[in-house]
Amino acid sequence: MKKAVQNLPKITLKQLAVFVSIYQTGSTSRASEQLHLSQSAVSSALTELESRLQMLLFERIGRRLNHHPNAHPVYVQAQAILGQSLALEHYHKNQAGQIHIGASTTIGNYVLPPLLAKLYDKLPDGIIGVNVDMYIANTQEVVMEVEQLNIDIALVEGMPRPIDMKVIEQRAWRTDTLMVFAKCDSKWLVGLADYNEEENCYRLTTAQLATLPLLVREAGSGTRQIIDEQLLQHMPDAEVIMAIQQSEAIKNMVSADIGLGCLSQHVIQAELATRSLVQVKVAGIDLSRTWWLVWHKARHQSPIWQTFIDIIQES
Template sequence: MHITLRQLEVFSEIVKSGSTTRAAQQLALSQSAVSAALADLEHQLAVKLFDRSGKRLIVNEHGRLLYPKAVSLLEQAKETEQLFREDHGAIRIAASSTIGNYLLPAMMAEYRRDFPQAPLDLTVGNSQDVIQAVSDFRVDVGLIEGPCHITGIVSENWLQDELVVFAAPQSAIFREAVTLEKLADSPWILRERGSGTREIVDYLLLSHLPRFRIAMELGNSEAIKHAVRYGMGISCLSRRVIADQLENGSLRQVPLPLPPLTRTLYRIHHQQKHLSRTLIRFLSYCHEQDIA
């Protein structure tokens, strides 16, 4: 059986108007198209839905049985259409921890001010978790702190981010000029392997040191900030992560004998993922000025 919404719409309009001529006028169809739609519907149901009295069509017992169900189906179809016309679909986002904890909240808040009913679903993990979620279609878009070279994943430059080496204000590293050798001898507190921040720190900073000593690896930036603040070592994180602590003096930036440490943050999605109007609208809120 292949009953169409158009057939049900034609049937319902004939019930209301009493003739194919008036139904055709209401639906902006030709009378022959209306008659054909009704004939197809009756053929598929194997019953007559109207009694014919001259040019008039009078709904019969079969038609009266069908009518409320047809109206219900048409109303559900309109509700479904309206649902997507108003862009109320949930956006599923996965972000690595620095982005999810320190960048996205301001962006999401601005978006929700303009679209208070729009649902957002955010998952925070390390970069490998985000890439896997995008690969499995569990999220619509991913935001990560390093490049992605996985087949089938589209990776686009998103924002620029500055990394800062920092220590507790009383740290011995500030007692004399900072050299690569002094950095190499310092105890480092770093993010876990698999983190986008760790990957970039290894590439931009630690690869320039003659050696380095890892005091500990921690799974989130908050734990690293507290460990450094209590003098357990030095670390390197996004300036966005430690901005408040640098401002209030509980942490201090370590000057480096190296060029500024900058990285690109990336936006990723599966190459077969359709970017809906809702998703594109949300992404338009994800730009530098929202988080400066």
């Protein structure tokens, strides 16, 4: 008599989505918030998946979930399956002209608008024939959305640091330069340095800059990453008085002479042109950086996606 085959439940997309979310967030509670499911539903889905695969995916130590060695290869496969599922679900919309674009704040606010205008110009039906969803946040937040397959293509500042490099494709796009800047008649620079009217700038050493109050972007932003790695490491005693999420807020506070700022040249170019703000050149400091294109390897690359990539690479 033949032995009955064990009747195990089939793997579902919900189980895979739960597993991927737990893998990325490190807990069932955060996964339940991310997926808008109850914590019991999340725990049940994970248990069912482990039962179906007949393997542990996480080691449970107290209330913590640590990745089991089995987890990573399953994570890679689950990401690919979920990506194909989303591609199938949105196939018609993608063919009709839908694209989800992510951008870090400097790029999204100051560089992306003319690129989108070029995209509309290249499409047969112009703005009528395309549906663009935009997500603008700091670099780390945008890259997380790419990992979760919520974004087709992202344009970010600084080197992306995804949870799993194996599922992310990234390509160098263009270079940018950060500038230290101050109010044109800043009280902080009086008697410290001479103003060069021809170049509209002051020149300081790192030792001099370290004595002045600095306003910078928050941790997780591409701008802050460059400031930390290429400026502040030379000034361990620097006076960072504020970390702010919005570049415009930093610019306005510097205009009020609260301190000096450090932002992309694209953010302050209008104020430099009118000389309401001035550049502060720091001896021996290079604040150039690379901007990156980032996308998920499993994401469907629609015709509009390719058109947008072509525009970006031509710019």
